[in-house]
Amino acid sequence: xxxxxxxxxxxxxxxxxxxxxxxxxxxxxxxxxxxxxxxxxxxxxxxxxxxxxxxxxxxxxxxxxxxxxxxxxxxxxxxxxxxxxxxxxxxxxxxxxxxxxxxxxxxxxxxxxxxxxxxxxxxxxxxxxxxxxxxxxxxxxxxxxxxxxxxxxxxxxxxxxxxxxxxxxxxxxxxxxxxxxxxxxxxxxxxxxxxxxxxxxxxxxxxxxxxxxxxxxxxxxxxxxxxxxxxxxxxxxxxxxxxxxxxxxxxxxxxxxxxxxxxxxxxxxxxxxxxxxxxxxxxxxxxxxxxxxxxxxxxxxxxxxxxxxxxxxxxxxxxxxxxxxxxxxxxxxxxxxxxxxxxx
Amino acid sequence: xxxxxxxxxxxxxxxxxxxxxxxxxxxxxxxxxxxxxxxxxxxxxxxxxxxxxxxxxxxxxxxxxxxxxxxxxxxxxxxxxxxxxxxxxxxxxxxxxxxxxxxxxxxxxxxxxxxxxxxxxxxxxxxxxxxxxxxxxxxxxxxxxxxxxxxxxxxxxxxxxxxxxxxxxxxxxxxxxxxxxxxxxxxxxxxxxxxxxxxxxxxxxxxxxxxxxxxxxxxxxxxxxxxxxxxxxxxxxxxxxxxxxxxxxxxxxxxxxxxxxxxxxxxxxxxxxxxxxxxxxxxxxxxxxxxxxxxxxxxxxxxxxxxxxxxxxxxxxxxxxxxxxxxxxxxxxxxxxxxxxxxxxxxxxxxxxxxxxxxxxxxxxxxxxxxxxxxxxxxxxxxxxx
Numbered sequence: 186x187x188x189x190x191x192x193x194x195x196x197x198x199x200x201x202x203x204x205x206x207x208x209x210x211x212x213x214x215x216x217x218x219x220x221x222x223x224x225x226x227x228x229x230x231x232x233x234x235x236x237x238x239x240x241x242x243x244x245x246x247x248x249x250x251x252x253x254x255x256x257x258x259x260x261x262x263x264x265x266x267x268x269x270x271x272x273x274x275x276x277x278x279x280x281x282x283x284x285x286x287x288x289x290x291x292x293x294x295x296x297x298x299x300x301x302x303x304x305x306x307x308x309x310x311x312x313x314x315x316x317x318x319x320x321x322x323x324x325x326x327x328x329x330x331x332x333x334x335x336x337x338x339x340x341x342x343x344x345x346x347x348x349x350x351x352x353x354x355x356x357x358x359x360x361x362x363x364x365x366x367x368x369x370x371x372x373x374x375x376x377x378x379x380x381x382x383x384x385x386x387x388x389x390x391x392x393x394x395x396x397x398x399x400x401x402x403x404x405x406x407x408x409x410x411x412x413x414x415x416x417x418x419x420x421x422x423x424x425x426x427x428x429x430x431x432x433x434x435x436x437x438x439x440x441x442x443x444x445x446x447x448x449x450x451x452x453x454x455x456x457x458x459x460x461x462x463x464x465x466x467x468x469x470x471x472x473x474x475x476x477x478x479x480x481x482x483x484x485x486x487x488x489x490x491x492x493x494x495x496x497x498x499x500x501x502x503x504x505x506x507x508x509x510x511x512x513x514x515x516x517x518x519x520x521x522x523x524x525x526x527x528x529x
Numbered sequence: 530x531x532x533x534x535x536x537x538x539x540x541x542x543x544x545x546x547x548x549x550x551x552x553x554x555x556x557x558x559x560x561x562x563x564x565x566x567x568x569x570x571x572x573x574x575x576x577x578x579x580x581x582x583x584x585x586x587x588x589x590x591x592x593x594x595x596x597x598x599x600x601x602x603x604x605x606x607x608x609x610x611x612x613x614x615x616x617x618x619x620x621x622x623x624x625x626x627x628x629x630x631x632x633x634x635x636x637x638x639x640x641x642x643x644x645x646x647x648x649x650x651x652x653x654x655x656x657x658x659x660x661x662x663x664x665x666x667x668x669x670x671x672x673x674x675x676x677x678x679x680x681x682x683x684x685x686x687x688x689x690x691x692x693x694x695x696x697x698x699x700x701x702x703x704x705x706x707x708x709x710x711x712x713x714x715x716x717x718x719x720x721x722x723x724x725x726x727x728x729x730x731x732x733x734x735x736x737x738x739x740x741x742x743x744x745x746x747x748x749x750x751x752x753x754x755x756x757x758x759x760x761x762x763x764x765x766x767x768x769x770x771x772x773x774x775x776x777x778x779x780x781x782x783x784x785x786x787x788x789x790x791x792x793x794x795x796x797x798x799x800x801x802x803x804x805x806x807x808x809x810x811x812x813x814x815x816x817x818x819x820x821x822x823x824x825x826x827x828x829x830x831x832x833x834x835x836x837x838x839x840x841x842x843x844x845x846x847x848x849x850x851x852x853x854x855x856x857x858x859x860x861x862x863x864x865x866x867x868x869x870x871x872x873x874x875x876x877x878x879x880x881x882x883x884x885x886x887x888x889x890x891x892x893x894x895x896x897x898x899x900x901x902x903x904x905x906x907x908x909x910x911x912x913x914x915x
Contacts, residue, residue, distance in 0.1 A: 201565070201621060247810050248802070250556075253617070254748050257561040258798065261741035265791020272785035368625030375618055416629030416636075423626040430611070438611060 199238065201367035202260040203354045206237030208267025212274060224303070227355055234351040237263050304356050311349055315388075322346060323384055372422035373398065379433035398422035454493060461500070462517030465509045538776050540674050541790060544730045545742050545768030547681040550688055551723045552743030553764050556751060557699050562617065563720070564743045566605065566624035567598040568727050572631030574598070575728075580634075591676075591728050598724025599717070601627060680729040684722055691715070696757055738787040742768055745794040752805040771797055825861045830870060830888045833880050 207230035214229025237259045244255035315322070321342050324332045333339050350370075357366050377390035402418030431439050494500040499513030509517070555561050574597030578590035601623055608619040688695070698705035698715045706712050723743070730739045750763035775790030782789065803810050862878075865871045870884030880888065 201562075243810070244802070247813050248752060248808050250748055250751060251559045251561075253559050253561040254556050254744060254751075257565055257740060257744040258748050260565060261738070262745060262791055262795035262798065265738060265741050265788050266795055267788070269779075269782070269784050269788030269792050272788055273782055367621045368629075371618055371621045375622060416632040419625050419629040420633070423622070423629075426622060430608075 199241070199256065199350065202241065202256045203234045203237060203351050204358055204366035205260045205267075206263035207231075207234045207355050207358060209233050209263055209270055210267075212267050212270035215274060216270065227303075230355040230358065231351060233263065234355055235348065238347055238351060307352060307356055311353065314345070314349065318342065318345065368419045368422060369395070372419070372426050376422075376426045376429040379429040379437060394422070394425050398425055458494060458499060458513065458517045461509055462514065465514060465517075534776075534780075536674060537786070538773050540677060541772035541776055541786070542769045543674070543677045543681055544739075545746070545772040545790075546765050547677055547684055547726050548730060548739060548742035549746045549764040549768040550684050550761065551719060551726055553747040553750070553757075553761050554695060554699055554719055555723065556744060556747040557757075558719075561744045561748075562620050563602060563605070564723055564727065565740045566601055566620045567720075567724050568731060568739050570601040570624040570627035570631075571595070571597050571724070571728055571731070572628050573634060574631075576631050576634040591725070594728040595721065595724040597627070598727060599720055602717070602720045602724075676729050680726055684726065687718070687722060691718070695719070699757075735787045738791055741791040741794050742772075745791075745798055746771070749794075749798045749801045752801050752808045767794070767797055822860060822864065826864055827888075827891055829861050829865065830880065830884060831892070833871065833878060834885070834888050 210229035210231065210233025211226045212229075213233070214226045217229075218225050241252075241255045241259050244250050244258070245252050250258075321332070321337055324335070325337070325339060325342050325346075332342075354366055354370065357369055373391040373394035374387070376394050377387045380390055381387050398418055398421040402421040405421070406417040429437070431437055434440055494513070497513075499510060499516060501508050501510055552561075552564070555564055571594040574594035575590055578593035581593075582589050604623045605616070605619045608623065609616045694705065694710045694715055697708065698710060698712050702712045705715070727739050727743075730742070746764040746767040747760070749767050750760045753763055754760050771793035772790055775793040776786055778784075778793060779786040779789035801809065804812075806812060862871075865884070866873070868883075869881055870887060871878050872881055
């Protein structure tokens with residue numbers, strides 16, 4: 186859901202970076218408390234995720250390094266630091282340490298009831314905030330400068346969105362793991378984007394896609410042995426994206442191709458017609474029959490296009506002879522006018 | 530220091546160099562995230578290669594993994610070209626899906642093999658020396674040393690052979706194309722080298738460290754210089770430095786080598802990020818503050834020039850009128866005095882001749898926006914340096 190904002194803000198890879206950056210937070214939280222209380226760990230992840238995000242911002246705005254470099258940098262550095270801490274923890278004499286690395290890959294099956302409640306509550310809060318600040322989010326998304334001139338506190342809204350994205354990512358970490366989190370954030374939103382240009386519908390669609398891929402993925406992974414939940418969910422989400430890419434009515438590849446072919450056919454038809462028009466123009470009687478043969482050395486001409494022209498009542502066929510009808514002549518001359526107008 | 534320790538440091542340094550070279554170009558070409566994508570998506574390639582050969586040490590594995598890396602790049606570009614989503618979204622979509630396929634393949638078929646996801650992602654440098662390469666029974670050193678060494682040699686060879694082409698196509702793709710170098714060939718060549726380096730290095734140091742070693746030294750070097758050759762050299766130095774110091778940090782903490790090398794890279798970047806002479810955060814903040822003072826000074830001088838009345842030029846009045854805080858107006862006043870632009874008599878401020886000149890030149894500049902007029906002023910005054 187929040188992914189929609191990430192996709193539209195061109196911050197798609199932020200999810201990836203944050204999910205990696207959360208690792209040292211988890212490790213530090215564990216080092217401090219020494220217990221594996223998931224709430225504390227999540228808090229740590231949230232904080233380090235936020236630090237990562239704002240450092241990325243700082244790098245982009247204060248230096249000439251580009252956003253991709255900043256993202257990759259923070260991602261790998263934080264993750265490496267997290268790994269250092271994790272291996273350091275492993276050497277510590279503490280029985281609780283096992284299972285910390287489960288955060289790396291996630292395992293939905295290990296979730297307990299309290300985790301689910303926590304997720305539900307956070308999702309609820311997200312929803313409420315989203316509804317409350319809907320207008321502000323929307324306007325910031327599409328025209329940040331305008332928002333500023335209207336007197337909104339863009340910084341505050343920005344931080345709010347980012348915080349919620351980080352929160353959503355950190356929660357999701359438990360389910361699908363570090364690597365796949367970015368796909369969870371992006372895939373539903375990218376799929377939803379193909380179907381609509383309306384932000385509200387897009388957010389709803391993304392939520393639906395996300396929920397569906399979650400349910401399907403879990404079902405598939407439960408039906409077979411040895412199939413971890415996270416990757417299956419991601420692949421299901423990926424299939425959603427693929428389907429959306431191909432079949433969405435306006436932006437989809439399939440329909441784009443169909444439109445493309447249709448346009449090309451239309452153009453060929455026009456070419457044939459205008460060629461005929463030029464021949465017919467030289468005769469006093471526009472319906473004077475001509476041999477089909479003279480069309481042969483012309484590229485846009487096929488039997489099919491000729492048949493189509495006949496069906497449109499532009500051309501009369503008589504044996505191996507053709508002649509323009511009154512209607513065909515009119516259309517063709519208009520066509521010609523349109524072309525010159527366009528060119529002029 | 531045992532021979533194993535030397536070997537580990539040697540491998541780490543070689544990996545650092547091998548990564549720093551393509552990494553520099555990736556950073557310059559704004560494609561840093563591609564390396565992250567490649568490092569994750571080579572997983573299915575390795576898994577499939579393993580199924581074919583049933584041998585983790587086969588060169589076919591590296592080849593297949595490199596091919597998967599290139600497929601990733603092509604897929605990302607294809608999705609991007611359809612115009613349906615932006616490039617970053619395309620990257621973010623492609624690699625998790627490929628990675629998932631890899632994870633599932635492992636989970637379904639290779640449960641009892643030495644090929645678990647942790648090892649792929651994190652690597653373990655400490656074991657590298659134990660994997661020896663035996664040529665006709667003679668121990669010639671750790672295998673990964675040879676793998677990464679040969680990759681490094683190829684990379685350096687390619688770098689020297691195509692340095693000019695790489696340079697041109699990185700900074701001016703249009704010019705490169707018009708000169709007859711195909712940007713596509715260079716692009717995919719770079720991608721291939723990156724893939725192969727990633728694959729060769731990940732065995733020893735893990736996917737995340739590969740990304741860190743590619744991006745971090747190059748980014749750090751980029752903060753210090755704008756010269757490509759110098760940037761390459763700096764990046765290599767930073768890489769090697771953090772590789773060796775990271776090893777000792779790990780030794781001391783008894784923690785993962787890959788993790789501590791990355792941490793060293795992070796520390797190095799943080800230091801440079803804060804203190805780099807021209808582009809560091811502190812330098813930028815300082816410059817911003819100076820520029821603010823300079824602009825204030827100019828406003829102040831303009832104000833003086835516009836008002837002949839004495840009451841408008843009284844020191845206390847200035848405080849209220851231009852609405853500055855005490856400290857700020859004092860700084861500006863002192864700066865102006867120091868530059869002999871104003872004189873203060875009985876608390877009345879007036880412009881000197883030099884101040885008059887300066888102000889009218891500044892107005893000229895603001896109105897015409899021509900650089901030539903202020904050329905000579907740059908030396909004795911730091912405004913307009915930008």
